[in-house]
Amino acid sequence: MTALLSPPRTLPVRDGAITMIDLFAGVGGLSEGFRQASNRFQVLKAVEMEPRAAEGYRLNHREADVYCGPIQDWLRDEEVPSADLVIGGPPCQGFSTLGKQAADDARNELWRAYAEVVRKAKPKFFVLENVPQFLTSTQFPLFEQMTEPGAELEDYSIEYRVVNAAQYGAAQVRKRVIVIGHRNDQPDPGFPAPTHPDRSDWRTVEWAIGALPDQTGELPQGISTEVAGKSMPGPYLAKELHVGRNYSDLSLARFKAIPTGGSRLDLPLELQCEAWRKHKTGNADVMGRLHWDRPSVTIRTEFIKPEKGRYLHPNADRAITPREGAKLQGFPDSYKFVGPITEIVKQIGNAVPIPLGREIAKHLATRLC
Numbered sequence: 001m002t003a004l005l006s007p008p009r010t011l012p013v014r015d016g017a018i019t020m021i022d023l024f025a026g027v028g029g030l031s032e033g034f035r036q037a038s039n040r041f042q043v044l045k046a047v048e049m050e051p052r053a054a055e056g057y058r059l060n061h062r063e064a065d066v067y068c069g070p071i072q073d074w075l076r077d078e079e080v081p082s083a084d085l086v087i088g089g090p091p092c093q094g095f096s097t098l099g100k101q102a103a104d105d106a107r108n109e110l111w112r113a114y115a116e117v118v119r120k121a122k123p124k125f126f127v128l129e130n131v132p133q134f135l136t137s138t139q140f141p142l143f144e145q146m147t148e149p150g151a152e153l154e155d156y157s158i159e160y161r162v163v164n165a166a167q168y169g170a171a172q173v174r175k176r177v178i179v180i181g182h183r184n185d186q187p188d189p190g191f192p193a194p195t196h197p198d199r200s201d202w203r204t205v206e207w208a209i210g211a212l213p214d215q216t217g218e219l220p221q222g223i224s225t226e227v228a229g230k231s232m233p234g235p236y237l238a239k240e241l242h243v244g245r246n247y248s249d250l251s252l253a254r255f256k257a258i259p260t261g262g263s264r265l266d267l268p269l270e271l272q273c274e275a276w277r278k279h280k281t282g283n284a285d286v287m288g289r290l291h292w293d294r295p296s297v298t299i300r301t302e303f304i305k306p307e308k309g310r311y312l313h314p315n316a317d318r319a320i321t322p323r324e325g326a327k328l329q330g331f332p333d334s335y336k337f338v339g340p341i342t343e344i345v346k347q348i349g350n351a352v353p354i355p356l357g358r359e360i361a362k363h364l365a366t367r368l369c
Contacts, residue, residue, distance in 0.1 A: 023088030033357020263288035330354030
């Protein structure tokens with residue numbers, strides 16, 4: 001059993017280290033990309049409010065000091081350390097096309113706390129990740145205004161692009177806006193060039209999960225971790241997450257009737273629900289099968305539910321497993337996760353694809369010699 005909550009630690013900085021602060025860190029996908037890029041990167045502090053994700057971060061990034069709680073509380077309770085880099089993705093539910101896109105969603109303004117950390121840590125560079133809708137929101141112009149003379153981030157300039165993770169080696173089409181900021185006494189780092197610019201070069205579902213068995217297994221039994229005073233399942237290795245769900249007979253009949261590359265639009269009338277019978281057009285990804293010879297669709301926080309999108313296995317009559325989702329996100333088989341399966345699936349879906357983070361990190365490492 002391991003405990004999550006502990007007093008802040010003062011960690012020794014390795015010689016030649018590039019120091020980082022990871023905000024809204026989740027289970028640590030972005031930090032994992034940076035770690036894979038270079039062992040020079042050292043996370044001094046990670047901030048994550050969801051306890052099970054924070055515990056997973058701590059287990060995978062033991063060098064980092066992890067604060068579990070809202071970022072506003074961390075800013076109130078602790079001193080922000082200086083660092084070479086600040087990275088992180090403020091919650092995007094208020095901007096996402098899948099959400100309500102509520103202009104008054106309190107999560108829309110968590111980028112302000114991110115900016116406050118940048119102001120206090122005075123990093124040479126920062127990396128902010130979000131959904132593309134952030135650029136067209138009412139919040140983004142306010143963020144840009146922070147870099148104007150006399151404003152909180154007047155010492156910084158920013159550049160931003162919408163990037164596709166598939167062009168950076170992920171076996172997944174996932175578009176995100178990446179904002180890279182640099183302190184004005186540092187050269188503009190620019191953006192990393194795509195490693196897989198052409199569709200013909202994109203990594204596929206088969207490349208990522210083709211070697212895994214169609215048959216699923218069971219989670220290891222008797223494993224628990226103490227998280228914030230409560231016993232939670234895990235930690236489980238990513239390779240142990242090749243587990244399925246218990247489907248109804250109706251769901252199994254639907255899966256069997258959906259052909260290669262098909263979706264709910266291919267179902268016979270007797271297997272359609274009332275809503276599908278009324279709407280013959282619309283989202284063709286619902287109950288859709290992934291294609292072996294293409295990248296997957298975006299791995300979201302409910303990717304084990306085929307009714308949420310194109311998450312059926314290319315040929316098996318089931319949704320993809322948490323392990324398959326983790327591999328499509330680029331997590332190594334040895335990565336550790338804590339919590340019930342539904343929570344682990346959220347942690348996987350919320351992460352920045354590891355290959356994308358790795359290429360950003362490689363690019364910045366050359367500017368931080």
